[in-house]
Structure formats: structure tokens, C-alpha cells
Amino acid sequence: MHGVETILNVLGSVCLLLWGVRMVRTGLTRAFGATLRRAIAACSRNRFTAFIGGLAITGLLQSSTATSLLVSSFAGRGLIPLSIAFAIMLGADVGTTIAAQVLSFDLGWVSPLLIGVGVITFLSSDSDKPHHLGRVAIGLGLMLLSLKLLALATLPLRTAPAFRALLQGLQDEYVIAVVVGTLATWFVHSSLSTVLLVMSFAGSGLIEPKLALALVIGANIGGALAPYMAQSGSDVAARRVPLANLLTRAITGIVLLPFLGLAVEWLSLIDSSLTRMPVNFHTFFNIAAAIVFLPLVDVVAWMCRRLLPDRPVPDDPSKPRHLDANVLDSPAEALGCALRETLNLGDRVADMLRDTITVFDRNDAKAVKAIEAADDSVDRLYEAIKLYLIQTSRNELGEEDGKRYVEILTFTTNLEHVGDIIDKNLMELAAKKIRNRYTFSPEGMGELRAIHSQVLENLRLALNVFTTRDITLARRLVAEKTAMREAEARAADSHYARLREGRPESIETSSIHMDVIRDLKRINGHLTTVAYPILEAAGELAESRLKAVQTEATGQPAPSV
Numbered sequence: 001m002h003g004v005e006t007i008l009n010v011l012g013s014v015c016l017l018l019w020g021v022r023m024v025r026t027g028l029t030r031a032f033g034a035t036l037r038r039a040i041a042a043c044s045r046n047r048f049t050a051f052i053g054g055l056a057i058t059g060l061l062q063s064s065t066a067t068s069l070l071v072s073s074f075a076g077r078g079l080i081p082l083s084i085a086f087a088i089m090l091g092a093d094v095g096t097t098i099a100a101q102v103l104s105f106d107l108g109w110v111s112p113l114l115i116g117v118g119v120i121t122f123l124s125s126d127s128d129k130p131h132h133l134g135r136v137a138i139g140l141g142l143m144l145l146s147l148k149l150l151a152l153a154t155l156p157l158r159t160a161p162a163f164r165a166l167l168q169g170l171q172d173e174y175v176i177a178v179v180v181g182t183l184a185t186w187f188v189h190s191s192l193s194t195v196l197l198v199m200s201f202a203g204s205g206l207i208e209p210k211l212a213l214a215l216v217i218g219a220n221i222g223g224a225l226a227p228y229m230a231q232s233g234s235d236v237a238a239r240r241v242p243l244a245n246l247l248t249r250a251i252t253g254i255v256l257l258p259f260l261g262l263a264v265e266w267l268s269l270i271d272s273s274l275t276r277m278p279v280n281f282h283t284f285f286n287i288a289a290a291i292v293f294l295p296l297v298d299v300v301a302w303m304c305r306r307l308l309p310d311r312p313v314p315d316d317p318s319k320p321r322h323l324d325a326n327v328l329d330s331p332a333e334a335l336g337c338a339l340r341e342t343l344n345l346g347d348r349v350a351d352m353l354r355d356t357i358t359v360f361d362r363n364d365a366k367a368v369k370a371i372e373a374a375d376d377s378v379d380r381l382y383e384a385i386k387l388y389l390i391q392t393s394r395n396e397l398g399e400e401d402g403k404r405y406v407e408i409l410t411f412t413t414n415l416e417h418v419g420d421i422i423d424k425n426l427m428e429l430a431a432k433k434i435r436n437r438y439t440f441s442p443e444g445m446g447e448l449r450a451i452h453s454q455v456l457e458n459l460r461l462a463l464n465v466f467t468t469r470d471i472t473l474a475r476r477l478v479a480e481k482t483a484m485r486e487a488e489a490r491a492a493d494s495h496y497a498r499l500r501e502g503r504p505e506s507i508e509t510s511s512i513h514m515d516v517i518r519d520l521k522r523i524n525g526h527l528t529t530v531a532y533p534i535l536e537a538a539g540e541l542a543e544s545r546l547k548a549v550q551t552e553a554t555g556q557p558a559p560s561v
Contacts, residue, residue: 006153006156009149009152009153010153012149012153013146013149013153014146014193014197016142016145016146016149017142017143017146017193017196017197018190018193019139019142020138020139020140020141020142020143020145020146021139021143021190021192021193022139023135023136023138023139023142024135024136024139024140024143026132026135026329026395027132027133027134027135027136027139030128030132030135030329030330030331030395043088046084047083047084047087047294047297048087048294050084050085050087050088050091051087051088051090051091051290051294052091053088053091054071054087054088054089054090054091054092054094054095055091055092055094055095056091056095057092057095058091058092058093058094058095058096068089068092068224068227068241068242068245071085071088071089071092071241072085072227072231072238072239072241072242075237075238075240075241081301082237082240082241082244082301082304082305083297083298083300083301084297085241085244086241086244086245086293086297086300086301086304087294087297089241089242089244089245090245090248090289090290090293090294090297091290093220093223093224093245093249093286093289093290094283094286094287094290096191096192096223096286097279097282097283097286099143099192100192100195100196100199100279100282100283101279101283104196104199104275104276104279110141110144111141111142111144111145111148112141112145113141114137114138114140114141114144115137115138115141115142115145116141117134117137118134118135118136118137118138118139118140118141119134119138120134121133121134121137122134122135122138128398131396143196171208171211174210174211174214174257174260175214175257177211177214177215177218178214178215178217178218178221178253178257179218180215180218181194181198181214181215181216181217181218181219181221181222182218182219182221182222182225183218183222184218184219184222185218185219185221185222185223185225185226186222186225186226186229190223191219191220191222191223194215194218194219194222194223195216195219195278195279195282198212198215198216198219198278199212199275199276199278199279200275202274202275202277202278203273203274203275205274209264209267209274209277210260210261210264212274212277212278212281213260213263213264213277213278213281214257214260215278216278216281216282216285217253217256217257217285218253219282220249220252220253220282220285220286221246221249221250221253223249224242224245224246224248224249224250225246227242227245228242228243228245228246230242236308236309236310237310239308240301240304240305240308243304243307243308244300244301244303244304247300247303247304248289248292248293248300249289252285252288252289252292253285256285256288263281263284264277267280267281267284319381320341320344320381320384320385320388321340321341321344322337322338322340322341322344323337323338323341323384323385323388324337325388325391328388328391328392328395329395331392331395331396331397331398331401331405332401334388334391334392335389335392335401335404335405335408337388338385338388338389338392338408339404339408339466339467341381341384341385341388342385342408342411342412342415342466343463343466343467344381345378345381345382345385345412345415345416346415346459346462346463346466348374348377348378348381348419349378349415349418349419349422349459350456350459350460350463351374352371352374352375352378352419352422352423353418353422353452353455353456353459353523354456355367355370355371356371356422356426356427356430356452357448357449357452359371359427359430360430360433360440360445360448360516361445361449363430363433363434363437364434365431365434368427368430368431368434371422371423371427372423372427374419375419375420375422375423378415378416378419379416379419382412382413382415382416382419385408385412386409386412386413389405389408389409389412392405393405403533403537406533407466407530407533410529410530410533411462411466411529411530414526414527414529414530415526417526418459418523418526418527421519421522421523421526422523425515425519426516426519426520429512429515429516429519432512433509433512436508438505438508438509438512439505439509440505440509440513441498441503441505441506441509443494443498444494444495444498444505444506444509444513447490447491447494447495447517448491448513448516448517448520450487451484451487451488451491451517451520451521452520454480454483454484454487454524455484455520455523455524455527458477458480458484458524458527458528459523459527461473461476461477461480462477462527462528462530462531465477465530465531465534466530469534470534471534471535471538471540473531474530474531474534474535474540475531475535475540477527477528477530477531478528478531478532478535480524480528481524481525481528484521484524485521488517488518488521491517492514492517495510495513495514
């Protein structure tokens with residue numbers, strides 16, 4: 001049981017370290033996510049400002065993986081050139097060594113201070129930014145605490161025969177050690193955590209210096225492999241940035257691997273501490289890569305374009321355009337992406353609705369198939385937005401973000417319902433009309449065009465209300481619901497008049513005609529729901545549409561219901 005307890009203590013300490021790193025990254029991203037993205041855009045003037053910007057940003061985030069995902073997103077959308085994005089990553093690789101340097105010193109006494117300050121800050125404020133900064137302080141404290149616990153947990157391993165035999169098998173197999181370090185870092189997605197773990201093992205005497213340096217090389221390669229694998233499903237332009245970073249780290253590691261003995265001697269002259277040697281080598285590794293490759297960013301960019309060439313991709317209307325997975329840690333930005341994608345969904349539904357009247361007017365069977373295919377795309381796009389919103393909601397949402405989350409989810413659901421009504425109801429009616437070769441009367445077709453035009457205009461108004469949350473527009477949209485009821489009543493009266501006249505085309509299309517009007521009214525009802533939360537929040541809604549009635553006993557108005 002003693003061995004099991006030791007393994008559990010080591011595993012728990014490593015997991016606490018990983019969690020601390022994640023808390024620092026997510027806290028800073030949520031507190032300063034928009035500022036960090038603006039900083040990335042501002043520092044992209046040339047390779048040197050890009051390098052400095054990447055160093056500074058990653059020095060704060062302490063995650064080159066997070067920076068890589070951000071920069072890849074920018075490059076994938078064509079906001080910054082590939083060579084500049086690569087220069088930012090070279091700075092990010094150096095920036096991620098800052099925390100390793102700081103944490104390599106004995107700062108155990110700072111851990112309880114940071115945790116205490118972080119918890120007090122987190123619990124004593126209701127605003128978002130202090131919450132996130134408190135999270136950062138707690139994360140830093142947990143990282144320091146985990147290193148102290150890790151040192152204590154590894155003490156029994158010094159005399160454990162099985163563990164020493166495992167490490168002994170790696171002593172002269174430095175290539176295998178690099179592979180082990182690479183896979184371990186890819187698994188935990190944090191080169192900082194791996195380097196600090198190696199530092200702890202080296203300081204405890206569990207591994208000799210050359211093996212520690214080989215593991216650090218693997219940690220650096222694995223730190224570049226993780227974001228490349230994470231971008232495997234992204235566009236080619238986005239995947240080139242982590243590929244460039246992976247190539248440079250792999251080349252640097254291969255070049256340095258035969259000189260581990262010399263590296264140990266040189267590093268001993270700087271600092272003879274076995275604890276700090278892996279950390280110093282980690283810093284030297286990334287500075288050397290930056291010195292060599294910063295003048296060659298254009299060459300590396302050209303090489304990555306050759307390795308990952310552009311390929312023609314057919315336009316897929318069901319593919320999201322604005323759902324950026326790299327901003328999920330920043331709920332406000334993620335909700336902005338979801339809002340933009342919802343407008344895209346609204347445009348797709350508007351195209352379906354616009355083509356609907358053509359189907360009824362021309363009996364176009366091909367257009368029916370096209371609208372059915374468009375609804376399939378709308379359904380897939382809706383599912384993508386819904387999944388993205390669910391992922392966003394896993395973060396802590398403030399009051400305003402929470403309301404906006406509900407509004408976006410509700411409106412996208414209503415748009416999807418509109419698409420279903422067009423596909424499952426209106427197109428079924430159109431197919432029946434085409435199959436039986438029915439024809440609407442000129443007056444009936446004119447009424448359908450007028451109501452259809454009114455609903456299409458209300459869809460445009462609903463999208464504007466959703467975007468602006470303007471009270472005046474919201475009132476106008478709700479008023480259109482009354483106008484739609486009146487238009488329906490007028491169309492029904494006219495249709496019944498034609499039936500009394502015995503018009504043959506009106507008689508044979510009567511059920512189809514009335515069902516089309518009913519479904520257009522249903523669509524209009526789904527669209528107007530976007531206005532109600534806005535009007536309710538502004539106190540613009542009455543409790544009931546019913547008029548008050550007088551009671552017989554008192555003659556006073558009865559309470560509304």
C-alpha cells in the first residue's frame with residue numbers, strides 16, 4: 001500500500017499543477033481576452049514587434065498552447081501574415097519560460113499568501129474582473145503548492161527499486177527520453193508542467209542531468225505538438241502556424257541532442273544547482289531557436305505553405321463561419337461569435353422563405369428539393385450554434401452574459417422552427433399543389449404574395465431587433481403581429497367570397513390556400529418572440545391583453561388575468 005500511496009501523491013500533485021496552470025490561463029483570458037487579442041493585432045507590424053508581443057502575452061498567459069491557438073485563429077482568417085504569426089510564436093516560446101524561471105526558486109511561503117488573497121478577491125466582489133484576477137492568484141498559489149507537494153511525494157521514489165530501474169533504462173537512451181517527454185507533454189498540453197516535473201525529479205536526484213535535458217527537449221517538442229494536433233480539423237491557413245512552431249522546435253531539439261554533455265558543462269558554469277539546470281536549459285533552448293529562426297520567418301512560412309498547400313474547398317452552407325473555438329474561455333467574445341453565426345443562420349432561413357413564394361407561383365419541383373436541402377443545412381448550422389453555446393455556458397457567465405446566452409439560444413431555436421415549417425409544412429403543400437396541377441386564382445396568389453412579403457419584412461426586422469435590442473424596433477415588431485392577424489382575416493374573407501362565387505380554382509385549392517396562410521402566420525409568430533424579452537426588461541409589456549370586466553356585485557373592474 002505504501003507504493004500505491006506514493007503513486008497517488010505524485011499523481012495528485014501533478015494534477016494540482018495542471019489545474020493551477022489552467023486557472024492562471026483561463027483567469028487571464030477571461031479578464032483580458034479582448035485586450036490580449038487587440039495586443040496581438042497591434043504588435044504585428046514587423047517580425048521584431050511580433051516577437052516582443054508574443055513574449056509579453058505568453059509571459060502573462062503562461063501557455064504557448066493558448067497563444068498558438070489565438071494566433072492560428074488570426075492567421076486562419078487572414079488577419080495577420082503567416083511569417084508574422086510565426087514570429088509571435090517564437091516570442092511565445094521564450095515567454096513561456098518566464099514562469100518556469102520564477103517557480104524554480106523556493107517560493108513556498110508565497111503559496112498560502114496567493115491562495116488567501118485569491119479566495120478573498122474571488123468571494124468579496126460581484127464583478128467579473130476581480131473574480132478572474134482572484135482565479136489567477138489562486139492558480140499561481142496552487143502551482144507553488146503543487147511543486148512543494150511533488151517534492152515531498154517523490155522522496156520515497158529515490159529508494160524505490162522499480163522506479164529507479166525504469167529511469168535507469170532511460171539513462172543512455174536520450175532519443176527515447178525525448179519521445180517520452182514529447183508524449184507526456186502532448187498528453188497534459190503543458191510544457192511548463194512537464195519542465196517543472198523534470199525540475200523536481202532532477203532536484204531530488206531521481207534523474208541525472210543529461211536525461212533531464214533530453215526530457216526538456218521532448219517537453220518543448222510536445223508543447224508545439226499539442227496545438228498542432230488541436231488544429232487538425234481547422235483550415236489549412238490556421239494549421240500552418242503550429243506546424244511552423246513544431247518544425248522549429250523539432251529542428252532545434254535534433255541539433256542540440258548530440259551536445260547534451262557540453263550543455264551540462266556550460267549550464268553548470270551559470271548555475272550548478274541540479275534543480276535549476278533543466279529550467280535554464282528550457283530558456284536557452286527557446287532563445288536559441290528564436291535567434292536562429294527569427295531572421296528566417298519568411299523561409300519557414302514558405303516551407304509550411306509547401307507542406308500544407310491550399311486546396312479548393314467547396315462552399316458548405318452548413319459550415320459555421322464565425323464560431324471561433326479559441327475564444328470559448330472569454331464568454332463575452334464567444335457570445336459575440338454566436339450572435340454573428342445566428343445572423344448567418346437568419347440569412348439562410350431568409351433565403352428559404354424568399355424562395356417559397358416562387359415555388360407556389362411557378363410550381364417549381366426543383367426549387368422544392370433545393371429548399372429541403374437548405375433546411376438540412378439550417379439544421380446542421382443550428383446544432384453547431386447550440387453546441388457552441390453549451391460549451392460557452394460551462395464558463396461562469398455574468399448576469400448580462402447569461403441573459404444574452406438565453407436570448408441567442410431562444411432565437412436560434414425559433415429560426416430553426418421557421419426552417420422546419422417551411423420544409424415540413426409549406427413544401428409539403430407545394431408538392432401537393434404541383435402533384436395535382438392545381439393553380440391559385442390571381443386574387444388568391446396576390447394575397448399570398450402580400451402576406452409572404454409582410455412575413456419576409458418581419459424576418460428582416462426580427463434580425464435587426466435581435467442585433468440592436470432597440471425598444472422602438474421591438475415595439476414595431478410586436479405591432480406587426482396584430483397587422484398579421486388582420487391580414488389573415490382579410491385574406492380569409494376574400495377567399496370565402498370567391499368560394500361563394502363558385503370559382504373552380506379557389507374551390508380545388510381552398511385547403512392549400514388557407515394552410516399556407518396559417519403557416520406564414522405561425523412563422524411570423526416565431527419571429528416576433530425575439531422582441532418580448534427586450535420589452536419585458538424595459539417594462540413595456542402589459543400583464544394581459546384582456547379588457548377588464550365589471551363585477552355584478554361592486555360594479556368595479558375585475559382584476560386582469
